[in-house]
Amino acid sequence: MNRIDTDVPGVVIIEPQVFGDNRGYFMETYRQTWLEDLVPGIRFVQDNQSLSSRGTLRGLHYQARTPQGKLVRVVSGEVFDVAVDIRQSSPTFGKWAGVHLSSENKRQFWVPEGFAHGFLVLSDSAEFVYKCTDYYDPDDQQHIAWNDPDIGIDWPDAGEILLSEKDQTAPALKDALLFP
Numbered sequence: 001m002n003r004i005d006t007d008v009p010g011v012v013i014i015e016p017q018v019f020g021d022n023r024g025y026f027m028e029t030y031r032q033t034w035l036e037d038l039v040p041g042i043r044f045v046q047d048n049q050s051l052s053s054r055g056t057l058r059g060l061h062y063q064a065r066t067p068q069g070k071l072v073r074v075v076s077g078e079v080f081d082v083a084v085d086i087r088q089s090s091p092t093f094g095k096w097a098g099v100h101l102s103s104e105n106k107r108q109f110w111v112p113e114g115f116a117h118g119f120l121v122l123s124d125s126a127e128f129v130y131k132c133t134d135y136y137d138p139d140d141q142q143h144i145a146w147n148d149p150d151i152g153i154d155w156p157d158a159g160e161i162l163l164s165e166k167d168q169t170a171p172a173l174k175d176a177l178l179f180p
Helices: 032-038
Strands: 004-007 012-015 018-021 026-028 045-054 057-063 068-077 079-085 095-101 108-111 113-122 127-130 141-143
Touching: 018 068, 032 045, 057 079, 068 079, 068 095, 068 113, 079 127, 095 108
Parallel strands: none
Antiparallel strands: 004 012, 012 108, 018 026, 045 127, 057 113, 057 141, 068 108, 068 127, 079 095, 079 113
16 A cells, blocks of 8 residues: 555545456455554444446535544546545644545545545546444534635536535535534
């Protein structure tokens, strides 16, 4: 595994070692010991998977009382994945890091607790999987507007943006329930 640090401390891109030949490939997608070396102190309790069509933008999502760290990857298709620092006391508050994740590049993205997370589907469809450090709590689901100019995410062009009702009405960063 190879760790690539982003411009936002704590947010990490992980490149797996892929063994391939004319029959296909093999790779380890998770091993606790290498994760401890790359991102110490992580324990996962839940796995999630979603399937989305081109232009679907999910995010920016987080939980305030029961924050989740997420190790995310794409098993089919391509997305642009984003983490936004929403810790008010952080020197990188409001800053974002983004990465293209695809079934081709097999990269993973570590989104720590205290960050909002979102992704935009760039392929016809994308299957997205993620490991979480805490359980999903629907009563604690929080949102920030994906296009908040104070954050200024440079989303790639995916055609028409498809949003859930919650994401359409998400507040700006300055109006959201955040971390201290």
